[in-house]
Amino acid sequence: MSRKAGVARAAQDGRVSESARAAVVRLPLGPGVYRFRDARGRALYLGRAVSLRRRVASYWGDLGDRPHLSAMVRAIARLDAVECASEHEAAWLERSLLEDELLPWNRTAGGQEVEVYLRLDASARTPGLTVVHELSAGPEVRHFGPYLGGLRVRQAAAALLRAHPLDYAGDSAGTVRELGRRRGADPADRLALATSISAVLARDPDAVAVVQAELVRRREAAVMGEAFEVAGRIQAELAALDWVTAPQRLVATEDDDADAVACGWAAGLLIQFTIRGGRVRGWSQHRRSAAEAAPLLAQTPAYWREFAGHNADLAARLSADT
Numbered sequence: 001m002s003r004k005a006g007v008a009r010a011a012q013d014g015r016v017s018e019s020a021r022a023a024v025v026r027l028p029l030g031p032g033v034y035r036f037r038d039a040r041g042r043a044l045y046l047g048r049a050v051s052l053r054r055r056v057a058s059y060w061g062d063l064g065d066r067p068h069l070s071a072m073v074r075a076i077a078r079l080d081a082v083e084c085a086s087e088h089e090a091a092w093l094e095r096s097l098l099e100d101e102l103l104p105w106n107r108t109a110g111g112q113e114v115e116v117y118l119r120l121d122a123s124a125r126t127p128g129l130t131v132v133h134e135l136s137a138g139p140e141v142r143h144f145g146p147y148l149g150g151l152r153v154r155q156a157a158a159a160l161l162r163a164h165p166l167d168y169a170g171d172s173a174g175t176v177r178e179l180g181r182r183r184g185a186d187p188a189d190r191l192a193l194a195t196s197i198s199a200v201l202a203r204d205p206d207a208v209a210v211v212q213a214e215l216v217r218r219r220e221a222a223v224m225g226e227a228f229e230v231a232g233r234i235q236a237e238l239a240a241l242d243w244v245t246a247p248q249r250l251v252a253t254e255d256d257d258a259d260a261v262a263c264g265w266a267a268g269l270l271i272q273f274t275i276r277g278g279r280v281r282g283w284s285q286h287r288r289s290a291a292e293a294a295p296l297l298a299q300t301p302a303y304w305r306e307f308a309g310h311n312a313d314l315a316a317r318l319s320a321d322t
Contacts, residue, residue: 020076021060026317027053028083031090033097035283036105037078044072045105048094050087072105079318080285082311086246091148093250096279116153117145118201118244120166122194124187128167129157129197140194144201146251147244155240160200162237163214166193200245208245212238249307250280262304264312265293269319271312272296273304285315 020036027034032052036044049055059073084090091113099110119132122140131154135143147153161167169190185193199207215238222231262273262280270293274282300308 020079023079023318024057027056027081029053031087032081032083033090033093035080036076038075039077043103046097046103048090052081083314088243088246089248089250093280096281100281113148114150115146116150117143119143120197124171127170127190129161131157152240152243155237156244159215159237159241160197163211164193164196169193203245251278260301262300262308263296264308265297266312267316269316271315
């Protein structure tokens with residue numbers, strides 16, 4: 001390519017990128033997943049954000065430790081986004097989509113977090129809450145999840161056991177029994193403690209609030225006692241508790257919703273999510289009339305309708321004037 005052609009190409013890329021940049025102000029401030037496309041509609045990169053607007057806007061600012069992305073930014077012609085109910089939900093969507101298709105500017109298929117479960121054991125012999133990678137049977141065992149992020153999920157388990165010390169409510173004798181007594185746990189409380197933990201992991205708002213209040217109380221007591229390391233650990237546990245109790249609609253558990261196509265439509269734009277095994281594995285957008293979209297909307301399972309409809313509205317806003 002000649003120098004003159006190179007200058008012209010750079011100027012064209014700059015105009016294309018600025019057109020996409022103008023759509024950033026239409027992004028929500030909440031969490032979600034974003035995707036960049038070039039002028040031919042080819043997907044370049046997919047990422048997730050705690051705040052969609054702030055994260056996407058950062059690509060047109062100082063890239064800091066991401067200078068390698070400058071070439072990609074110049075090629076961005078279109079911006080797509082999906083708003084999620086929580087950062088954890090956005091993490092699931094990013095993981096599922098990248099596992100299905102690794103885009104040119106993405107380096108890791110499926111993201112960095114490990115998929116884990118929480119195993120709640122309410123038995124008299126080995127009560128407790130542990131992080132596991134696989135499901136295992138047991139007469140008084142329940143599993144919750146899946147969740148992403150082994151470290152954060154372990155911190156969430158520590159938070160729950162700090163507030164509800166189930167692991168000290170077994171039939172053990174000696175030191176364990178004495179430690180349980182000091183923590184206010186007794187074998188007679190075992191089932192009640194397990195029930196309280198179950199309610200938190202089922203995202204009961206009152207149960208979650210009880211644990212949050214107890215952790216805040218202990219954090220403030222640690223600060224007052226100048227036990228700042230303990231206070232910092234409890235603060236991390238509070239954040240981890242939010243991670244596991246936040247909405248995770250994108251991991252469907254109903255068999256009827258495990259494999260489906262979920263559609264939403266707004267202002268002539270149809271958004272489609274392909275669900276396999278209860279997870280969103282595909283995401284596409286097409287121009288369609290209301291009549292063309294109607295049968296697809298009618299076939300969308302009830303579980304996915306609000307999510308698909310809400311994000312069709314977002315897609316229509318982002319595509320306005322482009």
